[in-house]
Amino acid sequence: MSGPGTAAALWSALGSLPLAHLVPTGLGPWGDGMARLMLQPLDLLLLVALVLLAVQNGRSWSDRLALVLPLNWLVGGLGGLLVVRELPLALLCAAIVTAMGVLAALGPALRLGERFLRGGTAALSLLFGLVAGSSLAGHGGALQALLGEAVAIAVVTALLLMALDPPHPRWLALGLRLIGSWIAASGLLMLGWLSRQPL
């Protein structure tokens, strides 16, 4: 069988197997992967927190975030697909989300700097992608689901960046910090739940 033919057969066979860690949307693995972002609050909260930090620290970095974030996520996810079992890093992820929420709540007064934001975003999106990939690894349609989630991340990031394009009026700057505080609070509660009953 030719290379593309083998790939197509493999893709089709994978797609017919059940998907764990995904809520069936009826749209197949691709759609399930897109929905995963909305149904995995830690992933979604990290994304929102990173967008908040980017827009709070000026336009130069936020313009590149829509590309960097999904690509790093995808690379991390592809690495995660090679992992045999799900990485038990949910607690670490919850702690990271909490910390990012705190940083966003403290606002632009922190002056984090573009280098810190760039490095942090790359590292965190790789890590969260790795965890997402490992949770899908070994299950049918994992690659399609991962691609679907990466596309969802790109779309949501782009939409948020468009809506929150700096500079911000005072009320919006305060609103962004408020959302940061909500993210920190959610992360803390999630940390508690995960320490009590790991998902």
Add this chain to the structure above:
Amino acid sequence: MGQCWRLSSWAVLRRHSPLPPALVALVAAVLAPAAAWAHADLHPGGGLVAGFLHPITGLDHVVAMVAVGLWGAVLGPPALWLLPLAFPPVMALGGLLALLGVPLPGVEVGIALSGLVMGLMVLFELRPPLWLAALLVASFAVFHGHAHGAELPAGTHPLLYSLAFVIATGLLHLVGILLGEARRWPGGRALVRLAGAGVALVGLWFLERALA
């Protein structure tokens, strides 16, 4: 037949209601029977629904959260945004303590006191220093978090529940701030003080129950 009745009643409601149609629709949606949510707990959306409804269905929690916003409005900036900014993480810290099994004595009394004290602050328009106001609100937040943050209905997704719980709490603060902004209008100041009196009375009622 049912569809026809609904359409005609909607038309009558729109014709005779003094309120704008959008507001009528909003009220109708809020008052709609909860039967449609009966199976919400069987999917991840159940976590969101349960988490969102939990803070807004407990009167003690509702009045205290609204009072945070009201008192912030009375105190003015920066307390106006600082109190609602600080409350959710500290409340979540209380929830975290509960989830980790750390006991906190007098939780119900603390919650009742939060309504009573903040209601009185709004009623008498008391303006302590910012650090004292923040400390007071943060202390109350720990009690609220400890009591409510760890209550998870069976079968719900804990992470989505937590997220929705925090959002609903934050929205209650915003309701309080919006009510407090009525002070800018003639008669609004009296209205806000009246709301503070209402909060204090509810707090007093819960305190009596907690001590009984």
